[in-house]
Amino acid sequence: MRENRNAEAEESFKKAIQLNPKYALSHYGLGKLWANAQRWKEAKDDLEAAIAADSGLTSAYYQLSRVYARLGEKEKSEQMLAEFKKLHQQEMDDSKDADEDAQKESDSR
Secondary structure, eight states: OHHHHHHHHHHHHHHHHHHOTTOHHHHHHHHHHHHHTTOHHHHHHHHHHHHHHOTTOHHHHHHHHHHHHHTTOHHHHHHHHHHHHHHHHHHHHHHHHHHHHHHHHHHTO
16 A cells, blocks of 8 residues: 555656656655655655755755765765755744744734
8 A cells, every 4th residue: 555655656746847847845755755765866866856946945955965875975965964954053043033023023012
């Protein structure tokens, strides 16, 4: 049953990519599917495409770091992990700022 769901997901992602090749989340989803299936080369290609389409897609950097590590590309893996950490920290800082702004707005009422 799981293989059937994976095949359906694969077809859905491929169709979405065919309809809009620059949609990062379709490449990311397919890349993650490939990584979970240990199809490292395919995962690498789609995760790289996801980042090319959306350089702010934080989770794609993390997944690509894992894939590069499996492919024995240690330096690239470390670069992707560093970029993931940088982007993740930016997201955390932005979230904190938004929370503080919302609290100030609430307090001023």
